[in-house]
């Protein structure tokens with residue numbers, strides 16, 4: 040029996056039963072932009088960057104089950120334009136200043152913005168006031184850059200079995216919190232071996248004192264665009 | 277309006293404001309000349325915008341971010357801020373002695389910065405005034421005019437600057453917003469191809485730098501009355517110097533001299549700079565006025581930068597620059613030269629020194645090494661000082677046990693030179709103000725005096741046009757007598 044397939048921008052993509060469009064595309068090394076999906080974690084479908092058109096209708100590819108014969112569009116001017124707007128909103132909602140950010144070059148938000156040729160933030164900056172949590176001896180949390188993808192929440196809860204992080208409140212007020220009475224990372228059992236310590240796609244969960252040890256220019260996405268990189272396996276960021 | 281900024285509320289409370297809305301003319305420098313009852317210029321006030329907002333901004337940030345973040349402070353000498361803050365953070369992480377590779381890579385970066393900045397200042401910004409005359413046709417008095425009349429000089433200026441930028445790129449990773457220096461060391465050394473690329477041109481760079489010294493020396497010699505007298509005023513001067521009193525722009529201890537050249541203090545550890553320097557505030561500006569505590573606010577102000585350094589040191593440790601230093605000292609007959617235009621000559625001597633230092637470092641295999649980092653016992657407080665192109669640059673931080681910055685104090689070169697620049701402007705006004713009217717001629721001369729200090733004001737480094745500048749004249753009651761404004765584009 041021949042393998043089940045669908046098409047992505049005209050290219051044939053094989054899939055196994057139960058795979059999402061995103062999973063099948065990643066297995067076939069086809070790039071669909073994404074920020075809140077990680078292969079080692081249950082999809083969350085919140086960032087909407089992976090939105091594709093399936094038979095003419097918008098849907099999040101990280102949650103949509105692949106089916107034989109689907110015609111999926113992803114790399115189109117229309118969809119990329121929508122993705123750029125989503126990215127621009129993420130940039131203005133937080134405080135992202137790439138030239139002095141230690142995650143620059145390793146940041147998926149930045150790399151995706153380059154990939155999709157986002158030139159300016161376009162919208163007015165919110166400049167939210169979000170103090171950092173430096174209480175933990177080995178890790179720093181710089182909430183200024185949180186895009187609320189919930190990868191750390193899922194990693195800590197579902198893989199590390201710890202529940203260190205949570206999203207609190209709703210809508211525009213949603214924010215990432217640390218599950219401790221004090222609200223401080225030092226008062227949790229978070230550790231450097233946790234998946235949650237390595238899963239943040241931006242520059243929130245940072246190993247202390249190592250910020251700029253790798254020169255800008257020699258980092259992951261400085262060398263290859265995000266679309267060209269091998270897809271991360273479960274447990275890697 | 278004049279009245280309102282004379283009596284601005286307690287400036288201590290306003291220090292954090294980045295932009296003084298009253299004294300700032302958008303994109304302009306502004307100078308106020310105040311007359312006494314005999315209509316003699318009694319005071320000159322240069323209004324400049326300082327970067328105080330940054331000191332607040334950096335609080336609560338992790339210390340390792342600071343050397344990268346501070347480059348936002350100043351688009352004009354980011355590398356100097358990068359290195360001064362890295363040196364302060366070395367103290368925080370207990371890196372008492374960097375590895376030879378780290379130390380030499382940082383020095384290379386710094387001398388690259390000196391070279392590019394001095395070349396930019398001399399060739400792009402000042403040579404038009406010096407070559408064509410302060411009052412010459414505005415349309416010609418720019419680098420384009422220089423390129424027409426003196427094509428070799430202009431070309432060399434451009435290439436000298438470019439070379440300095442290449443040194444920065446290879447050592448800092450990028451030409452701007454580099455990350456080369458990190459607390460405790462550097463994150464990269466040079467590869468052999470990078471080194472060889474720089475080695476290929478360095479001989480030419482040294483030769484051109486020497487030509488540049490000769491050019492300014494010749495101008496000085498040909499018109500010594502103008503060059504020695506223009507805006508001249510006596511002042512104390514200060515810089516850091518290396519061991520044994522030799523010129524060292526990267527590291528050393530503080531030495532200060534009085535206007536006669538007598539040593540006031542020497543070998544002072546800059547970690548204790550607060551014992552030496554106090555910062556005065558004035559009601560008319562948020563910019564501070566540092567002075568030497570021992571001499572008090574009246575007499576304790578001082579000058580920094582090339583003119584101070586070259587006269588403060590006992591020797592320059594590279595042969596060609598040392599020869600030039602000796603000629604300079606002979607010219608001034610062994611007493612300190614206090615002429616603002618002497619900045620240009622000494623600046624070019626320093627550029628030659630930087631070129632020779634780069635040459636030396638490029639022949640040192642340590643710059644190819646792999647041992648990049650060191651650390652030791654953590655400290656809570658650290659001061660980093662460097663001789664930036666424009667003068668002594670002080671970065672001072674406190675960092676808490678969670679690694680966050682709790683205090684930051686910066687004294688930038690232009691702040692050290694604050695009173696000195698006012699004094700130079702006053703002298704020029706005394707020499708050139710005719711009657712009660714501000715003329716374009718006076719404005720041109722004031723501009724030349726300010727520019728000699730190479731202040732880090734965006735208006736002063738206006739690339740091709742002339743400095744956008746407003747000069748106003750007030751009588752002893754504060755009433756405006758005359759004003760003259762030149763914008764960047766109408767000039």
Ligand code: SF4
Pocket residue numbers: 184185186187188189190191192215238239240241243244
């Ligand atoms: S901290 Fe990072 S991983 Fe967690 S929600 Fe924010 S952006 Fe996502």
Ligand code: FES
Pocket residue numbers: 072073074075076083084085086087088089090099100101102
């Ligand atoms: S990756 Fe699918 S919604 Fe974020």
